[in-house]
């Protein structure tokens with residue numbers, strides 16, 4: 437498919453991936469220029485699809501902190517544990533990366549009305565970038581989505597529909613109505629540019645480590661876009677001559693209540709089957725069947741990685757351990773990775789000296805319903821303030 441026109445899936449119904457003229461990019465761009473570039477993911481512009489910078493839609497996404505977390509590391513058996521904290525992105529999750537690039541491209545290619553199904557955070561990010569670009573957003577969310585997601589979308593002027601079902605049901609509605617409504621569909625992997633935004637997680641990680649990669653990456657996997665994106669990013673960086681041939685072991689972490697990729701991995705299959713009755717507090721992982729599952733499984737195999745699932749109670753425990761050890765109040769999705777790292781260190785799949793990188797994909801503040809079940813304050817305001825409250 438040629439670049440430069442709005443596109444969804446390939447004629448065969450598969451996700452489209454953007455290819456660049458890397459030899460040309462290699463002769464024009466260099467690592468030092470990147471390091472002096474924009475304080476956002478747009479510093480990687482030579483490896484992004486946007487052609488005219490006037491179409492750029494930005495809220496300052498990317499360039500999030502890479503943190504050493506020795507106190508947590510000690511508690512779970514690692515001497516070398518890092519967390520990439522994506523909660524610092526606009527809208528509080530890494531979905532901002534994908535939507536910044538997808539909405540910029542939609543604007544460049546002339547779309548006016550954007551539509552997407554979402555488990556929650558993608559909708560929040562699309563609402564924000566559509567508002568920023570002056571485009572319409574039509575969003576379909578499961579009715580039991582975290583409240584923060586529905587509220588932020590409303591606040592940003594999106595057309596929000598809550599659906600009595602899962603993200604797959606929401607996706608069906610968008611697919612059925614898009615033609616008659618004139619919507620451009622921005623569903624995960626059904627357009628080629630969200631993944632280009634998410635791949636910048638891989639660029640950034642390599643840059644922040646001094647142009648090298650860690651031994652293993654833990655990624656909370658729903659649609660798997662970030663994992664596929666990073667895998668693509670490392671290949672591009674190697675072709676640019678910016679990193680070597682070493683690759684991290686890619687570890688896909690899912691929730692026990694929705695783990696189609698783990699099930700496929702354990703059965704040695706090349707794609708997953710629809711997961712029935714998907715349910716988890718890590719709402720971003722509630723994806724019963726991912727369009728790019730085969731690409732995730734391939735990256736796991738090629739990198740000698742693995743896939744494992746964590747139940748919600750263990751996830752919340754791990755999130756609280758992280759919060760009190762390091763001061764990071766994270767999304768349950770990120771917390772699954774803490775539990776996964778602990779398990780693989782115990783099993784001996786990874787060793788305490790391996791350099792491990794956990795993606796925290798969002799802020800805990802968007803998941804108050806989940807955390808409230810564990811963190812109800814024990815003291816009243818009056819007791820806490822020692823009588824400082826003036827009686828009415």
Ligand SMILES: *Cc1c(COP(=O)(O)O)cnc(C)c1O
Nearest residue numbers: 557658659660661662720769797
């Ligand atoms: C969407 C989402 C995920 C899963 O991302 P994929 O790249 O689609 O696998 C993980 N965490 C959070 C917070 C999310 O919003």
